[in-house]
Amino acid sequence: MTISNHASVPETIALPPKEFSRTLYAYVVWGGLALALLWSWAPAEMDRVTYLFSDSGNMVEYASGFLTPNFHDWDYYVQEMILTVQIALWGTVLSIFFGIPFAILSSSNVAPIWIVQPVRRLMDACRAINELVFAVLFVVAVGLGPFAGVMALFVHNLGIIAKLFSEAVEAIDPYPVEGIRATGASKLQEIIYGIIPQVAPLWISFSLYRFETNVRSATVLGVVGAGGIGQILFESIRGFYYGETAAILIIVVITVTVVDLLSQQLRKLAI
Amino acid sequence: MVAVSIDGLTKTFGRKRALNGVSLEIPAGEMVALIGASGSGKSTLIRHIAGLERGDAGCIAIHGREIQSAGRLSGEARDMRRSIGVIFQQFNLVDRLPVITNVLVGFLGQINRLRGTLGFFSRNEKHIAMRALHRVGICEQARQRASTLSGGQQQRAAIARALVQGARLMLADEPIASLDPASARRVMEILAGINKEDGMTVVVSLHQVEYARRYCPRTIAMKDGAVVYDGPSVALDTAFLKELYGEASDELILPDAPVSDQPRERPVVAIGSGAPALATA
Ligand SMILES: Nc1ncnc2c1ncn2[C@@H]1O[C@H](COP(=O)(O)OP(=O)(O)OP(=O)(O)O)[C@@H](O)[C@H]1O
Numbered sequence A: 001m002t003i004s005n006h007a008s009v010p011e012t013i014a015l016p017p018k019e020f021s022r023t024l025y026a027y028v029v030w031g032g033l034a035l036a037l038l039w040s041w042a043p044a045e046m047d048r049v050t051y052l053f054s055d056s057g058n059m060v061e062y063a064s065g066f067l068t069p070n071f072h073d074w075d076y077y078v079q080e081m082i083l084t085v086q087i088a089l090w091g092t093v094l095s096i097f098f099g100i101p102f103a104i105l106s107s108s109n110v111a112p113i114w115i116v117q118p119v120r121r122l123m124d125a126c127r128a129i130n131e132l133v134f135a136v137l138f139v140v141a142v143g144l145g146p147f148a149g150v151m152a153l154f155v156h157n158l159g160i161i162a163k164l165f166s167e168a169v170e171a172i173d174p175y176p177v178e179g180i181r182a183t184g185a186s187k188l189q190e191i192i193y194g195i196i197p198q199v200a201p202l203w204i205s206f207s208l209y210r211f212e213t214n215v216r217s218a219t220v221l222g223v224v225g226a227g228g229i230g231q232i233l234f235e236s237i238r239g240f241y242y243g244e245t246a247a248i249l250i251i252v253v254i255t256v257t258v259v260d261l262l263s264q265q266l267r268k269l270a271i
Numbered sequence B: 001m002v003a004v005s006i007d008g009l010t011k012t013f014g015r016k017r018a019l020n021g022v023s024l025e026i027p028a029g030e031m032v033a034l035i036g037a038s039g040s041g042k043s044t045l046i047r048h049i050a051g052l053e054r055g056d057a058g059c060i061a062i063h064g065r066e067i068q069s070a071g072r073l074s075g076e077a078r079d080m081r082r083s084i085g086v087i088f089q090q091f092n093l094v095d096r097l098p099v100i101t102n103v104l105v106g107f108l109g110q111i112n113r114l115r116g117t118l119g120f121f122s123r124n125e126k127h128i129a130m131r132a133l134h135r136v137g138i139c140e141q142a143r144q145r146a147s148t149l150s151g152g153q154q155q156r157a158a159i160a161r162a163l164v165q166g167a168r169l170m171l172a173d174e175p176i177a178s179l180d181p182a183s184a185r186r187v188m189e190i191l192a193g194i195n196k197e198d199g200m201t202v203v204v205s206l207h208q209v210e211y212a213r214r215y216c217p218r219t220i221a222m223k224d225g226a227v228v229y230d231g232p233s234v235a236l237d238t239a240f241l242k243e244l245y246g247e248a249s250d251e252l253i254l255p256d257a258p259v260s261d262q263p264r265e266r267p268v269v270a271i272g273s274g275a276p277a278l279a280t281a
């Protein structure tokens, strides 16, 4: 016996109508995006897009300068690149170390609301301010050099780590934690035995991802005098040394790619 | 000595009354089954006894010490939880930690806080944990992650944790609901063994009435958040269970209570009129 033999089943079953509110929502979102793009066209000088093509002769000349990279000072570049990675390493590790307590304090399933809200706002502030801005501030405070870069990465990433880590904490399974609580463990012990093991793989993965990103960010810190390869990159661009600029950029790209690949492999192991 | 004493416990979730004036007393050393249809408030009651949830009114005392009263958790609740072992339907083990660590967690309430927090467990403590695992029959799996164990093994690891904890009262919330019959029997045997050999008080919520009859001399039945029967398990008869479980009764009720030798006892401590029928019906 098939279903269609049933007298009670109608020939066609009407699809329930779309919810009006959802249709409206789609119009508002897409319409709003279109309006925002129009509104931003002139201020962003998007009309100059033609210059990319009208001055194509200049562009070709500019580009061809890069085709003959000058590796004469390669050891100096590599040395600066290693320094850049070292800055990123310290900035990342400091932000993880200090970010963990902030992450826990900004997780609504662990801390009370009157702690969560202020801590989250503080972390928002760290995140909202770009690392380059922090770098300028720290150059003033602690002087030119790599330490200012480390501090800039540290403070900006503190906000990011706290947010990413606390999102992982808020998504945990509460039952194992309750199981630990039921043994008479303290709150800190609940966190260490119940929460950390659950979030560890995600935390490791986020940390490695932040390290990748920080290596990339650290390559521009030198522009404001906060150490690393950015400084010589900026100088060679401003001096129209195309060959040197190309060599530095190649070293940056290779390093960033290698760091990304390594960290991706490590992340796979963590999960 | 009274292990659990509850007086007028009431709890409302939003507009849902989950517990409605529950009063009962369980002497130390008893093994009691808690039965009732889905949503009748068994888990909620167990969570209140363990001090994991606060009631709206009424009070609960464990071994003569108040753990909560009139919606307030006693200041000693964290300390008192040590003497209460809780086993949950979902096992509540930490999946990514090895079984042995999950069991060692049972020591956290007893040892120096700092040492427990840092995870420095002594050789003797590890030895005790291994003995507990041996007792529940899973010492070979000690180094495996909890997530790699079968359901029945995880439940036994949870029991081992409660054993290590030095609990005197064991609360088990549907410990066998997700287990196959062989594992279920195994877990019930272990609970019964702990009750007999260690004199531990055991309160176990169950869906399968035949397990209540086999392992627990006393049964407490709940319906809509109230205790509707409290008496010997052998006196539970099919008519009563049909009423207790309503529609869902067919799957739950197995062969009728042992009728054999003695004439069937009627419920002795039925709440309300003293009649065997459901008080609320
Ligand atoms: N945290 C909560 N929030 C809201 N309602 C809840 C909560 N916990 C329990 N309830 C409600 O309280 C009632 C009793 O639930 P409880 O889990 O105690 O039932 P149960 O007897 O254990 O059922 P089951 O046999 O299905 O496990 C249910 O109606 C449930 O929806």
Ligand SMILES: [Mg+2]
Binding pocket: B042, B043, B044, B173, B174
């Ligand atoms: Mg339940």
